[in-house]
Amino acid sequence: MAQVESMAHSMARPDWRARFARQSEAIIIPLSALVLGLAGFALFLFVQGKSPVQFFQLVWLGGFGTGFSWQNTLSRAAPLLLAGLCVAIPARLGLVVIGGEGAIVMGGVAAGAAAIVLSGLWAPFGIVAMAAAGALAGALWIGAVGALRHWRGVNETISSLLLAYIAIALMNHLVEGPLRDPASLNKPSTPTIDAALAVGKMPWPNVHWGRLTGVFACILTWILLERTAWGFAARMAGSNLRAAQVQGLPVGALILGFTAFAGCLAGLAGYFEVAAVHGSANASLAAGYGYSGILVAFLARHNPLAIIPVALLLAGFEASSGLLQRRMGLPDASVLVLQGFVFVAILASEAVYGRLRLFSPERWSRA
Amino acid sequence: MSFLPDGHLSSVAIAMLGGAVRVSTPFLFVSLGECLTEKSGRINLGLEGTLIFGAMSGYAVAFMTGSAWAGVGAAALAGAAFGLVHGLLCSLPRVNDIAIGIALMLFGMGLAFYFGKGFIQPVAPTLPSINLGWWSDSPQLRSALRINALFLLGIVLALGMAWMVRATRIGLIIRTVGDSSDAARALGFRLVLVRVASTSAGGALSGIAGAYLSLYYPGSWNEGISSGQGLMAVALVIFARWNPVGCVWAALLFGAAGALGPALQSVGITQGYYLFFAAPYLLTLGVLIATSSPNRSMSGAPGELSITR
């Protein structure tokens, strides 16, 4: 026993440094790329005679500089967490699902419709049932993408995109037709949910509890993917689905389970929009969170934990948009341009991994 | 369609024909662009951004020079530049083409809206149309057959691209590069060059698609000018099974289905219009489900394509 321990000890030292080198690579490279992207945008502004210094001051102030800025950023980041997971989970199987928007919208509509039935019932039951309705609708929506892929061989990228458009049309049809509350007048919506069904706010920051769910979902998903047999099987299958099938992995169950779980989370995002933000389901559900989620997931390299900082970064940029318009007279699209610079730089920085001797484990093991 | 009153069936049919001709052109160009890119083994999900930037730059240049065709040229150049950036970045090791596409989509949209603010108000010259309906007495049919030169150019381009891919050495090189990097390397083809060039050419076509939107139909620049034409390109290419001539049919079908909603309302079928607006998407999905098979990879799919493996 003591022998094993001393062996472990003697191995641990170089290992620790090597692992540290590798891990710092995963942090330093994207951070450098971030700086590079920001520098690119600074140049873009400078060429037009705008002050990059003021720009960065405002981005900092608007996104992260004050308590309110954090609240602003966090409230924008939350739907991106769940939307990002909706892309990252199927990605473990090598599936590129880009239609999370559809599951968000369907989740919201289902929650709004369920609230009509649940009105007046025992509140804890009502809240759970309403959330379940949203999650189920999302699970069915993206699960259908998985089912089509598995049983009919329909490409999941395309079917999810098409289903997103179909979901938005269906949502509009329902909230302006069968589910419309006549009192919603100029903003056709489902009836306002009971106050007892609404999701409240946290004491601080002034954002609702649903925001925390996104963080939990990221952690839970990380555990699922990294620490369970399912996650392991998914990683095996992910590199080559066809080969995995031949090897006897339960590919069908994996595809259905993962897509449905992904959709379930997106559906929850829709549920929170209804239960915590809008108070009813309406066309504002299609706010583009599903599409932002694609970018979040890819930037996080489909790592559920990395989704959290990436979503915060994206949301922080967006939170500063207002100040940029008001103080610098920049068009609202300047945040899009900034995101373009930064994200292209970060994504392109993938090429540098393993190229720099500074981060090479061998270098540190040998030392 | 027995619920249609007499005479309305032909009216809807003509409207769909007109819609197909008017609405399909951007879908045709952008799907041809995507098709060429995918033939070389890359996917560009960012064509929506390229298309929107093409629409803006085309409109801006047309306004500044007074020539709509100069606008088309500028849009093609801008699109090629976006394609070039996509192609070069994705040539770096481990860089994911789907992710870069989405980031460039944001970038293209951002730049277009950023620089496009000043061009929402001015009125730029629009592209002329060719009147192919001169023989008809029906104003509806005459209008439906008012065709833009870009539409015809798109069809010629599709036929030409089909021929190029099938019968020329360049086509062979693109196909080989798209099907198997190893084989292409063994044959001494320059992978990076072929893919960058294909992506760039695909971008140019997407830029033209945008110019059609801003310079012909609807013929105006605003931030809502595209309704997802560029995103849909990926779907249409799979729908067309990577066959350029198939892209023509896919685009026409998509355009015609898109005209269904307004046309039905105009003849008095007014209920459930949102569902009619979803017709193009439902139709595409339906055909995909009907024609796919779980047991084989999609016929015609380039082997190196990340999303179909």
Added chain:
Amino acid sequence: MRPSSRLLTPTRRLFLQSTAAVTGLAALGSLPAGKAHAANVTVGFIYVGPKDDFGYNQAHAEGAAAVRSIPGVTIIEEENVAETVDVQNTMESMIQFDGASLIFPTSFGYFDPHILTVAQRHPDVRFQHCGGLWSADRHPENVGSYFGYIGMGQYLNGIAAGHATRSKRIGFVAAKPIPQVLLNINSFLLGARSVDPEIICQVIFTGEWSMSVREAEATNALADQGCDVITCHVDGPKVVMETAAARDCFVCGYHADQSALAPEKYLTGAEWNWAQVYTSMVTAHLAGEAIPNFVRGGLADDFIKMSPFGPAVTESAQGQIADTKAKILAGGYAVIQGPLNDNKGNQIAAAGQNFEETDVALESMDYLVEGVIGSIS
């Protein structure tokens, strides 16, 4: 230039009568240095789309631009703000960073729950919302709603259309079947029918406030059906105007002046006159007077105005429009006059029953009148 009209006087009186003027001037003390002066107020404007869309948002932005010249007023603006948590953050940010004490979130969808939520947190800031139905028992004191009787403008548009149409078919491209839009469609047709009762109006709903290609397709579909005068209610009418003119149809404008887009084909247009409205509200706010919580106004109050006539409007049309306008200005004019049925045959107004422009019942309209081809679901 007409002298200030009938309804403005009671409005003005309301400004003066209102109880203790609690404005957010105190909040200015906490402003970043250089921003605050003792008598300064910061007024925020929030738009749902680009502020140069030739339409809804441009009309509001032109109103904001007029306010800019009032001494002591600082204007801050944000465009393309979604009707989600985004707009809550934008309002909050205008208050926290710029010390805004009066905010105009101009899109209908901003009201419930977004304005109501933020207004609760900031009782010292005034929120003025366009289009909403503020009611004392349900909504906070520091929120107000205002809107204009623009249906009257569409009624006058309809008269111009009624004189111009040869086919007796006129067309309407509409975004969504909501009360504000339905009133415009009905008014447009009834205006045309006051010229010729045989005219019918075809409506096509695009389902989106801003979607160029579908708006163009809808316009073409209307032209295909023989409609020869077309108007619309979408956020940016540019595409409809240009497409209709290219199909040789006459057009009537909406929201803002679009005559430059189709100089030959433009008849007239129903425009907002927010410059006047915003100037009076901001002036009152600056003076420490309370703005009434529920404000409505029409042609007589300079809330709306008509575009100058285009070259195709005949003298007889101009004459009838002038006569009708005079009746509207005199007050009590009703577009929805009984007996009137909706287009499904249900009676909506019995003989002798009139809905004047000021009737709040019109703001929850859920029908299309007889003669309109279209359905609301």
